[in-house]
Amino acid sequence: xxxxxxxIIGKNLKIAREKLLFSRIEMANKSGINRGSIERxxxxxxYFNTEEQEKYIKFIGIEKSVLSSSSFNLTWREVxxxxxxNHPENPSICNISSKETKPKKMIMQRILPEKLLEDPTTAAExxxxxSTKFKINIEPNKVQxxxxxxxxxxxxxxxxxxxxxxxRSNKKFPKEIDPLFDLVIKLEQICKLxxxxxxxxxxxxxxxxxxxxAIMLLSLDDGEKTRKELxxxxxxxxxxxxxxxxxxxxxxxxLITKTKSPVTSSLQSYKLTDKGxxxxxxxxx
Numbered sequence: 001x002x003x004x005x006x007x008i009i010g011k012n013l014k015i016a017r018e019k020l021l022f023s024r025i026e027m028a029n030k031s032g033i034n035r036g037s038i039e040r041x042x043x044x045x046x047y048f049n050t051e052e053q054e055k056y057i058k059f060i061g062i063e064k065s066v067l068s069s070s071s072f073n074l075t076w077r078e079v080x081x082x083x084x085x086n087h088p089e090n091p092s093i094c095n096i097s098s099k100e101t102k103p104k105k106m107i108m109q110r111i112l113p114e115k116l117l118e119d120p121t122t123a124a125e126x127x128x129x130x131s132t133k134f135k136i137n138i139e140p141n142k143v144q145x146x147x148x149x150x151x152x153x154x155x156x157x158x159x160x161x162x163x164x165x166x167x168r169s170n171k172k173f174p175k176e177i178d179p180l181f182d183l184v185i186k187l188e189q190i191c192k193l194x195x196x197x198x199x200x201x202x203x204x205x206x207x208x209x210x211x212x213x214a215i216m217l218l219s220l221d222d223g224e225k226t227r228k229e230l231x232x233x234x235x236x237x238x239x240x241x242x243x244x245x246x247x248x249x250x251x252x253x254x255l256i257t258k259t260k261s262p263v264t265s266s267l268q269s270y271k272l273t274d275k276g277x278x279x280x281x282x283x284x285x
Contacts, residue, residue: 005068009053012072014042015176016060019076020083021096023104030093031059061086064100073179076109098137103146110134112168113178117156121166123147131144172284182283183214187253208249212236216246217255217272221280224259224271229271255279 009129017027028035033052035125040048040261041056047135060174061082066072082092087093116129123144130136130143147166150156155174159165173181186211214236217226219233227247229240234246246272250256255276260268272280 006048006053008070009057009064009067010042010044012062012067012069013056013060015072016062016074016079017042018105019074019109019177020094021101021109023100026096026100031056033059035069040237059086063200069217071179075178075211076113096136101136101138103138103142104149106130106134106136106138106139107143107146107150108174108177112173113153113181115168117166117168120159120167122163122165124163126128126166155250157259157278164255179285180211180214180218183217184210184214186279186283187213190253191249192253207243207245209234209236209242212242213246217276220270220276222270224269226267226269246275250276 002003017024020027022030024035024038026099027033027038032040033041033056037049037052038056039045041053052213057067060079062074062079066074083094084091105228107117111126116133117126121129124140126147127138127140130138147156147158151158151166154169154171157169158167173185188206191210200229215234216225218232219230225233227243228238231242236242236246247256251258254273256270257273258268260269
C-alpha cells in the first residue's frame with residue numbers, strides 16, 4: 001500500500017514540476033535536492049530516500065494529501081501560486097530560463113491550457129505570444145517544428161494556407177496536463193447555448209465558475225453531496241454568490257438536481273441527473 005502511495009506521490013510531483021516548467025536540473029538547483037534523487041522520487045524507485053521525498057514535498061508546498069490523490073487536478077496557475085506562497089522570501093522562485101524551456105513543454109503546459117490555440121495561429125504569432133505573455137524567448141523555427149510534431153500526434157491541426165496556421169484539434173486533451181480541460185470546455189459550450197451572455201459577462205460575480213462546476217460534477221459521480229460538501233470539494237466559500245455561480249448554473253443546465261423535498265430542506269443534497277451522468281461517461285472523466 002505504501003508503495004502504491006509513493007507511486008502516486010511521485011507521479012503528481014512530476015506533474016507539478018512540469019506545470020512549473022522546471023526541468024529536473026532546475027528543480028535540483030532551486031530545491032537543493034540532487035537531480036538523481038528527484039528522478040528516483042518521481043519514479044518511486046525502490047532506492048529513493050523518504051527524507052528527500054518529504055523535502056521535495058515541503059519545497060513545492062502542495063499538501064501531501066493532495067499529492068496522494070489519484071485525481072490531481074491543480075492547474076499550472078495554482079501550482080505556481082502555491083510555490084510562491086511557500087517561498088515569500090524568494091520572489092523569483094518561479095522564474096524559468098529561456099535556455100532550459102522546451103517549446104513542447106511551453107505549448108503543452110501553457111499555451112493549450114490557456115486556450116491560446118483555439119483559433120488558427122501562425123508559428124510567428126505564437127512565438128510572439130510566448131515572448132510577451134510568458135517572458136520566454138524561443139527561436140521561431142523551434143516553435144514551428146514543435147507545432148508540426150503536435151500535428152503529427154493529432155493534438156493540433158494545421159491549415160493549408162500560407163502562412164500555415166495551427167489550432168487545437170478535437171482530440172481529447174491530455175489528462176496529465178489538465179484532467180478537467182475537456183469537461184470545462186463542454187460546460188462552457190452548454191452554458192453558451194443555455195444563455196449566450198452567461199459566460200461572457202464582464203462582471204465576475206455573474207460569471208459561472210466553470211472549473212469549480214467541473215469539480216462539483218466529478219464529486220457527485222461518487223454519490224449525492226450536500227451544498228457544504230460540494231463547496232468543500234471545490235475549495236470555495238459557501239455563500240450565496242458562489243451558489244449562483246456554480247450550483248444554480250448546474251441546476252439550470254439540468255446536470256444536477258436536488259434530492260430532498262421540500263427544496264428548502266435544511267438536509268438538502270444534490271445528485272447528478274441522467275444528463276449529467278451521461279456527460280461524464282461521454283468525456284470519460
